[in-house]
Amino acid sequence: MRIILFGHGRMGRLVGVHAADHDGEVVGVITSRSTPEDWAAAAGAGADVVIDFATGEALEANLERLCGLAPTLVLGSTGWGAFEPQARAIAQQHGRGVVAASNFSVGAYLMEAAVRALAPAIESLDDYEPFLHEAHHSKKRDAPSGTALQLLGAMRQAGLTRHVDVSATRAGHIPGTHTVGVDGPTEAVTVTHLVRDRATFAHGALRAARWVQGRTGWYSMKDVLGI
Template sequence: MKILLVGHGKMGRLVEALAPEFGFDVAGAIDPQSPMHGGGPDAERWRGVDVAVDFSTPDVVALNAPVLARRGIHLVIGTTGWQKDEPAVREAVGHGGIGAVVAPNFSTGVVLFEAIAGRAAALFAAQSDFGAFVHEAHHAAKKDAPSGTALLLKQTMERAGFARPIDVSSTRAGFIPGTHTIGFDGPAETITLAHAARDRTGFARGALTAAKWVVGKRGWFTMKDVLGLQS
């Protein structure tokens, strides 16, 4: 199978390095800053590509994803911060008859952590003395804050029945790969649950797992679908 890299920064290069392990040949990249750049999403060079993995920037997703989808190229999108353009991308995915896996975080541990957060929020929802919070920390170069994962955790907690305000905060410093913490604070005690990424390998492996899974499927999916966690 052939894979196209949309964005060839740190994550894109890691996906490239691990791709053969998952049975993929790398066709090239859409990234003018990369020596692997082979043109835009409509370039003839991408004919025969099975799936594109996007770790780029929000504006790049809005430009490239609809074109790739209409060409019948499946999508795995790990870029965050492009929610305002989601309706257009969803429409293109439908018209192209392809599958798209969209997730703010492709780490298996984070997907399971989200499920744990929902269960914890459901338990604390009835405890009126407890407030809740989400905190995330990432490297200084990460542009969006709060992270897409932090916002997803907040939404999961709300959907689980936690109706009181949930404070969300962020840290951008140094080289932190990614840490997410949820907490419940009462009059005399605090409960915290955390997920910490030691490096980016887990994200790249998750994206490649999603890329292999989505080929041949149609529709809009998340990592819960990939891992078989959807009810």
């Protein structure tokens, strides 16, 4: 699997480090400093997939060009939700296969399934107040995170209409922690997903890249994982 990286920050570099674990090889890197010659070289590299861990702004500005680099894309940038309808249209126009996700860790989707199952019970317990807190490193721009919004959306879809207090922390080097809880008069229950190593996101993105080969259309990590 021949890979072009779009963005070469911490996550892009980690994808490169772990590519071989998934029978992958990085054949090109595009960053904000790339020249027209770099783009041309990437277009001629025979890539199977573009893996994006740049920024939402960079993705919006360059998605059309990225579709010219490979038949499939894995989009890991966040903060571009309003652009999604256009992104889907661009991908469809080019006949590309896309996996887009705000979080590529398997555990995040197991947690989503858990809180979705809990939502009806939380709805019925008036004296237990629900909350959602997430924490990430200080350089993460969007708050609350895309994963936090995804968890909240899953609970809403499962029937939770009550107010959920949502909060976020941006500090230090925290890879990522998400907690959904309910606090009652004499007890509390929490469900937490804790990332101990950012490599989990790289492995998830590479898993998605392998899965989307030969496919067209727009997919999520739930499609990749079959949950």
